[in-house]
Amino acid sequence: MFYRLNPFPLFVFALSCTPVLAQNATTLHVVDAQNKPVVGALVQVNTGGGRWLDKTEKTDANGRATLDLPTVGSEAFPTKAIVVAPGFAFYGAVVTGPKAEIQLEKGTVWRGKVVDAEGTPVVGATIAASSPDIDTAARSYQPLNSSQIAAAFTAISAQDGSFEIKDVPLKGLNYTVAAPGFISLKGETVPSANAQISLTKGAVLTGRILGLDGQPLRGIRALTRIGELSFKTIEVETQADGTFRFDTLPPGTYDVNFQVPKDAAYLVPGLAKVRVERGVTAEPIEVRAVAGVVVKGVVRCPEQDGPVSGASIWLSGSQYPGRYPQKIGTDAAGNFAVRCLPGKIELNVLPPKGYLDASSSKELTVTAETPEPLLFNLRKMVSLRGTIVDANGKPISAAVLMGNYSEIPLRIASDQEGRWSLDATSLSVQEARNALTGDEDEDGYYETMSPHWLDVTQPGEVTIRLQRKNWLVLPGRAVTSKGQPIAGVKIKATFSHSDPGSGLPG
CATH class of the missing domain: 2.60.40.10 (Immunoglobulins)
Incomplete structure (x- = not known):
């Protein structure tokens, strides 16, 4: 029995891909x-x-x-x-x-009740069913991410805490339950007609935000994350009296960040490392808005001798807790203005499509005095063309892949004379920085000899040199623990590899 293995495998393709x-x-x-x-x-x-x-x-x-x-x-x-x-x-x-x-297989009905720790029904809880992450030869389940489909498998608990969801798999499902004042719950179960889900009361974090004049501020967004490495964000807004309230938090320590309207002439400093305990409602934390300092700047492209609109400026610093950097875009003249809290900050520019960053990061200590305008220079990407040749320098009809690890690779193919072209003016900065890797076909694959990266800011001819290689063949035999041969076994093999000099991990 023989199995064909790709020495330029799935791992590397996963590291080089952009949308087609x-x-x-x-x-x-x-x-x-x-x-x-x-x-x-x-x-x-x-x-x-x-x-x-x-x-x-x-x-x-x-x-x-x-x-x-x-x-x-x-x-x-x-x-x-x-x-x-x-x-x-x-x-x-x-x-x-x-x-x-x-x-498709016939489904079943999942029924049950949502209660609190004392067994009292929880009214208005949201129960959402999804499929378990099972990967077998027969099928591979995926979460119900589509909002249109997910709505059909979501229920709201009634006055007695009861709920019902139809057409769920008999073999099992995953679920999430959320209710105001309770910690959200995730679980896995085999559906039944009398399920009971118990929720735990959440810890409470409250506060009040006052403006520059001491009056309550309404409509300020307060955001925090659950878990040190979690990307799950909880968001609430301040009420007419300036108060905000988180009441679904697990006990722990939290950073809270506040987002104000874009045209606001003030900022609200965030809260760092606030400790909350279950069953304990601490006194509301009062936070006062500050005027801050406006930092201005411009984003330009020296090659075009003109401004760059649509660039994004990201602002971060220790005075912005909770890993919530501020973001603002440049206008038609390439200008930006961002209101900052005093202290040391870092500003980074994310170029729009067709540009690369030449001076992407600047550090600044913000004081009461207005700083000089900042200047960010970007480089314009160009259209590239060239020839793909083999190891002996002969033009060939082949292709290379260019991209990152999460999407479909961009394929750059040459014609019968080895000629290729790429319009880099429509690429994002992430796409433009990806390595070149050789394409494959049924008979073998190409290894990139040079270059391993394209300089998309330099016009001119680029020769891409590839080396043709055959697939490796790995013989094997499937047997039982006692050494008896097993027929009909499906074997799948993957391993990692990278082109020499590409900078990708092996």
């Missing part, structure tokens, strides 16, 4: 357990970039739904699909080609 704009048709054929078409099933997909497409399709009279996608799914970058239909359990599939067969 061409549209491709992907057809899903949805049937029931008797292989009869399921008509009217709702299909929604997720492509390599991790974003659920806004559009959905319903299966036709033959049980088929065709979606026009940015790329066709593959083993390296699969398309993930969610399929739901009345009377059937929701189904998550991984699609690795232009067509896929999906067989």
